[in-house]
Amino acid sequence: MARKKNFDEQEVLDKALQLFWRKGYHATSIQDLVDELGINRASMYDTWGDKHRLYLAALKRYRQYASSWFLEEIRSEKPARQIIENFLKHLVNDMIADADRKGCFVVNSTTELATMDKEVQAMVEENRRTVEQVLAELIKEGQASGQFSSAHSPESLARFIFSVISGIRVVCKTQISNRELQEVIDITLSALD
Template identity: 40%
Template sequence: MRTKDFDEQEILKKAISIFWEKGYHATSLYDLIDGLGIGRSSIYHAFGDKHNLFVKALEQYQQEATGRIQAALEDASSVKEGIRALLRIGIMDRLGSECPKGCFKVNTEVELATHDELIKKVLREDELLIEEALIKAIKKGQEEGEINVSKEPTVLAHFLCNTITGLRVYSKIRSDRPFFEGVIETALSVLD
C-alpha cells in the first residue's frame, strides 16, 4: 500500500483557497494540480475526484468557521457582545480587500446548493450547528435579562443566520464600514 507524501490538512487548506477564489465550476483539474502542488494521481488516490475534494475542503472550512462562531458566542463578556462578534466575523477583516471573495460557505450555497444534494446536506448540517449555538446563547441571554423573553429563540436564531448570510453576500460588493456597522446594530436591536 502506498503512503501519502503530503499533509492532507495542508492540501485541504490550499484547496479551500483555490475553490474560494475561482468557485467550484471554474476550478479546473489543472488549477488544482498547480495550486496544490501534487499530481493528478495523488489527487485521485487521496480524494477520488474533484467533487470529493471539494466536499472535504468545504467540511474542513465549516469545521474551522463553526468553531470560531461557537468561540465568539462562548468567550464574549455578554451574550449580545458574542452575537455582535459573530455578526462581524468574516466581514470587518475583509473590508478594503482588493479582491473581496465573500464567504466560502455562502459562495457554495449560491453556486451549488440548488442542484447538488450532497453539498446541500453538508451545508445544512453545519447551519444546524450554528443555529443550535445561537439558540443556546439567546436562551442564556433571556435568562440573564439581556434579551427580550417575549421573543422566540429559534426565530431570533433564524433571523440572525439570515442576517449573517446577507452581510457576507454584501461583503463581495461593498466595503464601507458604516453600512455593515449599521446592519449589525440594527440586527442587535431586534434582541431588545
C-alpha cells in the same frame, strides 16, 4: 504495498480550499487543481477520489476554520449580547479585510451548488441548523438574564440573525463600507431588545 504520500494532506487540502473559494467549483478545472496543489493527478485521485470529493473535503475544512473563533467565544464567560455582537463584528471585519472579496465559502457553495448537489445541500443545511441552534441557546440565555426581550422566540431570532449573517456575507463581495455594515449590526442587535 501502498506507496507513502510525499505531501502533507492537510496543507494540500488548504490549497484546494483557497482555489475553490477563489474560483468556485465549476470554474476550477482538474488542471487548475494539479497546478495549484503541486501534486499529480494520480495522487489527487488516490487521496480524495475525484474533484467533487476534494471539494466536499475543502468545504468541511472551511467549516472547521470558520467555527473555531465562534466556539471559543461561546466557551467564554462573556454575556450573550457581547458574544453575538463580537461575532457579528468579527464577521464584518474578516469580510472587509479580504481584499479579494471572496465572501464566505459556505455561502458561495450554497449559491453555486446547493440546489443541484445533494451532498453540498446537506452540508449547508447542517451548517445552518448548527449555527441557528447555537444562536438560539445564546438568545435563550440572554432572555433569561434580561439582556434580550422575550417578544420573539429564541429560534425565530436565531433564524433572523443567521439570515442577516448570510446577507452580510453576500454584500461583502461588493464595495459596501464598514460604516454601512455597522449600521446593519446595530439594527440586528436592536431586534434583540
